[in-house]
Amino acid sequence: MLALARTIADRLVSLSAFLGAVALAVISLTVIVDVVGRLFGAPLYGSRDIVQMAAVFVVFGGMAYCERTGGHITVDILEPVFSARVNRALNILGSLIGAVVFALIAWQIWEASKLSVLLKMSTNILFLPRAPFQYAIAAMSALASLYLVLKALAGLLERSE
Template structure:
């Protein structure tokens, strides 16, 4: 279990790195496009790069968010429930998240196969959409695995709530 956690944590680090690189690239592209528009020469394909870059930015950080238990949580009733119930909710949410991200990956893989078959590409500079769909599927699979491991770790003795409160500080 420890080796699996180490391997997944390294993959999470890689996905964070890819998401961060995409963020830097999209920021530079937008900056160049805005300056170019001021001088009457916008950057061709900036919209395509921005849209596809957002896939990498958003889903590149999802696994880390899942690892930290940082996904959206509505804790209105948290203080009303005993700690055991809150712990069970944390476990259920981790497994539900794993299922949802696995479902996202499944549908995106099907979409990527369709994109390959139809040679779908972005409108302006013809970036193949399938590349970004495969990346999204990979990030979703990693997020599903991360949340599955989080659920197992919570079952095996992690508290979850204290960890999340620490992460928010």
């Protein structure tokens, strides 16, 4: 069961990272078009809104992927001092704390998105509705939380050395 959940989570993480990569390409193209347009006196209208909203996917789209690949910073100066069992327990605890943090982010952003819908909040220039981007942050944060929970479970279930 855990293997199936991990497979599904891995695919969702890959999708999230892909969306982040596409958003990074959108940001790059937007900046290039805007800079070239400014050279000719015709900057890209709304480029700031596009870049800001795409940045949501770049940042949060890569969070779970970064965790999956071990890309987050860890401080391991005390690791040689502790036993393998203590280090494993600390890794599990770290994953659970991360899961709680990302779950809280998801919950708070979900609540903020309700307010954005109610108040019809949008970006300043293109008037893009903010709520869909907030829902995306909530979903990607929830995915990061789920992945960290699965990582903690895997750590709990692996055999002691």
